[in-house]
Amino acid sequence: MKIIDTCGLSCPQPLMLTKQAIVESPPEMEILVDSHARCQSVEELLKEGGYSVKIKENSESFSLFAKK
Amino acid sequence: MKKNLGIITAGLLIGVLSVLLVKLGNPANMGFCIACFIRDTAGALGLHSAGVVQYIRPEIIGLVFGSFVAALAAKEFKAKAGSAPFTRFILGVGVMIGALMFLGCPFRMVLRIAGGDLNAVIGLIGFVCGIFGGIFFLNKGFNLKRNYSISSFEGYIFPVVLVGLLVLAIVAPPFIKISTEGPGSMSAPIFISLAAGFLVGFLGQKTRLCMVGGLRDAVLFKSGYLLWGFLAIIVSAAIMNFVFGYFHVGFEGQPVAHSDGLWNFLGMLVVGWGSVLLGGCPLRQLVLSGEGNSDSIITILGLLVGAAICHNFALASAPSGPSFNGKIAVILVIAVLAIISVVNSGILKKERV
Numbered sequence: 001m002k003i004i005d006t007c008g009l010s011c012p013q014p015l016m017l018t019k020q021a022i023v024e025s026p027p028e029m030e031i032l033v034d035s036h037a038r039c040q041s042v043e044e045l046l047k048e049g050g051y052s053v054k055i056k057e058n059s060e061s062f063s064l065f066a067k068k
Numbered sequence: 069m070k071k072n073l074g075i076i077t078a079g080l081l082i083g084v085l086s087v088l089l090v091k092l093g094n095p096a097n098m099g100f101c102i103a104c105f106i107r108d109t110a111g112a113l114g115l116h117s118a119g120v121v122q123y124i125r126p127e128i129i130g131l132v133f134g135s136f137v138a139a140l141a142a143k144e145f146k147a148k149a150g151s152a153p154f155t156r157f158i159l160g161v162g163v164m165i166g167a168l169m170f171l172g173c174p175f176r177m178v179l180r181i182a183g184g185d186l187n188a189v190i191g192l193i194g195f196v197c198g199i200f201g202g203i204f205f206l207n208k209g210f211n212l213k214r215n216y217s218i219s220s221f222e223g224y225i226f227p228v229v230l231v232g233l234l235v236l237a238i239v240a241p242p243f244i245k246i247s248t249e250g251p252g253s254m255s256a257p258i259f260i261s262l263a264a265g266f267l268v269g270f271l272g273q274k275t276r277l278c279m280v281g282g283l284r285d286a287v288l289f290k291s292g293y294l295l296w297g298f299l300a301i302i303v304s305a306a307i308m309n310f311v312f313g314y315f316h317v318g319f320e321g322q323p324v325a326h327s328d329g330l331w332n333f334l335g336m337l338v339v340g341w342g343s344v345l346l347g348g349c350p351l352r353q354l355v356l357s358g359e360g361n362s363d364s365i366i367t368i369l370g371l372l373v374g375a376a377i378c379h380n381f382a383l384a385s386a387p388s389g390p391s392f393n394g395k396i397a398v399i400l401v402i403a404v405l406a407i408i409s410v411v412n413s414g415i416l417k418k419e420r421v
Contacts, residue, residue, distance in 0.1 A: 007214065008148065008150075008151065008214030008215040008216060009151075009211070009213075009214050010151060010212060010215075010346070010347030010348075011278075011281060011347040011348060012206070012281070012284060012285060012288060012289070012347070013211060013347075015285070015288070015289055016206065016288065019288070019289065034146070035144060035146075036142070036144060037144075037276055041291075041293075044291075045289060060217060
């Protein structure tokens, strides 16, 4: 599964990396983000890109599991 | 639309607060101005000696406190650092040079537009061009690399230092300089300024309000979320300006502003471009500093030192117009922004391959 780690990056890098990944259109991917706000905006972008999203909270980050 | 309701409400409230601060004593169209207020604070601390712009602005302190409390309450306070700190410092200096060419940060630009100042519309055009410049390099891979978690203690130092600054503002010992004339002498009562700043910081943390993020995200992701906040401030501040009789449309005779279109344009171009590279406008940097982001604190120090440089080297504009030194400085900053943009994007690497 494609894993994209966006932790620690400034705006708008997490969204840019997500957008790039959506263009590549893998069937499944995991996106790591480091804040709740980022989590929401990345989730929105993934859903717009036709993915269903499951979120898991880690100790220092959130994992967004996206599936076509 | 429902998800935008929060940021629209926050924007409307911030617009109202900004004009109320003017009513209570702040300079006209300057209920809030992150650049001007950091500049005034630099003056109060003796970092520059421009007698008319020296005052520890409690709005700045309140803003960081507001964001700090909101972040703590939401368990979003995280001490972080290490994303190109010195580059960010330099960008902070550059953004301040641009802002003091125009006479305002993006926040004040919005408030100036809401007061009918058409020079700020020229500034907005420059700001938009600067944002597009930044977006061009983002699309080329511009990136200041990631930050890392650090000891929480590091994140708490800044709010504690600001408590000290607040004490100095209240006690006003003789070594703190306070303007007796000019914009620095005009201020709302300390605790009202502090409370207004707190509210803006709190709302800013909750909504991620960012003047540069609005257009950037609209262009890159077709997301209008942040843009709604930007527009809401203009609408409510304009209405309040009408109510209080502060609304005057025109180029000439606008408060704490000059009417040199080219340099208003270029000043805000620098601010827009620099802010995109930083990942957020000066207001957003203050909010991030309250969330524990030390890279943003370094950026604020860049703004502070930039303000001192602007007044010590006669770079800042006056209501009569920009200075020769200021024009040279803005051109130099544009060159520095270009270098930082190119070096930190993939452009050079691709050429080598």
